[in-house]
Amino acid sequence: MENRSAPLIGACKNYEEDLVLYYYGEIGASEGGAIERHLAQCSPCGKFVADLGHLLPQMAPKPELSQPFWDSYFRETVAKLDAQAERQNWWRRWLAPMNGWLVPAFGTMAVALLALVLVLEKGYLPSFTDTTSANIPAEVLVDSNQLEFFKSLDMLESLSTLEEQDGAKPERKTSREGDSQVA
Amino acid sequence: MESAQELGDEALVALCQQGQGQCFEVLVRRYMEKAFHIAYDFTRNKETAKDLSQDAFLRAYANIKRFDGRSSFYTWFYRIVVNLCLDHARRNGRVIWESLDQGTEESGTPRQLVDGQHQPDQEAIAGEANRRAAATLESMPNKQRTAFLLRNQEGLAIADIAKVMKTTEGTVRVYLHRAVAALRQSLVEFV
Numbered sequence: 001m002e003n004r005s006a007p008l009i010g011a012c013k014n015y016e017e018d019l020v021l022y023y024y025g026e027i028g029a030s031e032g033g034a035i036e037r038h039l040a041q042c043s044p045c046g047k048f049v050a051d052l053g054h055l056l057p058q059m060a061p062k063p064e065l066s067q068p069f070w071d072s073y074f075r076e077t078v079a080k081l082d083a084q085a086e087r088q089n090w091w092r093r094w095l096a097p098m099n100g101w102l103v104p105a106f107g108t109m110a111v112a113l114l115a116l117v118l119v120l121e122k123g124y125l126p127s128f129t130d131t132t133s134a135n136i137p138a139e140v141l142v143d144s145n146q147l148e149f150f151k152s153l154d155m156l157e158s159l160s161t162l163e164e165q166d167g168a169k170p171e172r173k174t175s176r177e178g179d180s181q182v183a
Numbered sequence: 184m185e186s187a188q189e190l191g192d193e194a195l196v197a198l199c200q201q202g203q204g205q206c207f208e209v210l211v212r213r214y215m216e217k218a219f220h221i222a223y224d225f226t227r228n229k230e231t232a233k234d235l236s237q238d239a240f241l242r243a244y245a246n247i248k249r250f251d252g253r254s255s256f257y258t259w260f261y262r263i264v265v266n267l268c269l270d271h272a273r274r275n276g277r278v279i280w281e282s283l284d285q286g287t288e289e290s291g292t293p294r295q296l297v298d299g300q301h302q303p304d305q306e307a308i309a310g311e312a313n314r315r316a317a318a319t320l321e322s323m324p325n326k327q328r329t330a331f332l333l334r335n336q337e338g339l340a341i342a343d344i345a346k347v348m349k350t351t352e353g354t355v356r357v358y359l360h361r362a363v364a365a366l367r368q369s370l371v372e373f374v
Binding site (some may be wrong): 017020021026048051052055056059062063065070073074076077078080081083084086088092107 | 204207208211215216217220223224227233237240241244245296316326334335336340341356357359360363364366367371372
């Protein structure tokens with residue numbers, strides 16, 4: 001082993017990826033042949049593959065674990081699987097004896113409850129059609145009186161319009177008569 | 184159970200799906216070491232690796248009925264393990280690569296990236312190399328690290344890694360190349 005401070009000499013750029021795959025044996029036979037021919041004449045690429053061969057097998061080594069560890073691991077895993085299955089099934093086992101009648105019973109109960117709620121709720125809701133003065137707030141009553149006043153004003157206006165129209169009609173009639181006379 | 188051990192993964196999964204849960208124990212026995220080692224590669228902690236890999240078995244069993252057989256069981260299962268490890272890394276931030284420096288309990292000897300001769304200076308260099316390798320792996324994007332660990336540590340073929348990572352083989356090749364190039368770059372002075 002040597003601790004070098006020499007600059008890194010890379011492999012040929014167009015070969016580098018293939019050299020990694022070549023190292024891992026993940027390259028086809030024909031490409032592998034081409035790489036071997038290149039390696040025979042390119043020392044930086046040869047150095048690159050040699051570095052990989054030295055470094056990569058030693059990367060992040062696995063712990064060497066004894067058989068008792070694996071036996072214990074297996075037992076623990078199976079126990080956890082059993083506990084998980086137990087948790088998943090508890091509600092099924094709880095409901096199992098009641099399966100025959102529980103669903104229709106719950107269904108009937110839910111429908112009855114819904115009907116009860118609807119009936120009660122309708123009784124408490126204020127009716128929109130109830131317009132007796134006792135139920136109408138004072139501010140609204142004042143407004144309604146003003147509305148009546150303005151309605152009567154409208155009526156007066158329309159009466160005067162009618163009168164105007166009545167007054168205007170004979171004049172128009174006379175003008176038409178005059179026109180016909182001219183014609 | 185003796186005959187179940189001779190069955191292939193797909194047959195065992197089919198039996199599990201039919202309600203024969205005890206067949207899953209054969210799959211546990213078959214894949215526990217792989218699952219543990221993948222989790223260990225990601226976490227570098229024995230207890231965490233044990234918990235994560237066991238959790239992967241629990242998830243696989245809970246979802247066994249969803250396994251549709253489009254991929255092999257082990258690529259489906261490895262995907263669960265890897266996802267759990269990545270989730271764990273996201274939640275817990277930095278990985279403590281304690282074992283790279285401390286060695287393993289069982290072997291009792293420190294494992295080093297460079298060949299130590301039990302001389303103080305060489306041990307120091309080896310420790311530095313291990314730390315740098317750890318730091319480089321840790322600083323890698325998750326996908327690069329996953330591709331590298333599954334290929335370099337677990338020996339999965341690129342085609343299988345692509346299935347585990349749900350990506351193309353070409354993409355895995357790129358991840359692997361970048362990861363290896365980064366490691367070589369950071370460790371070249373220790374070669």
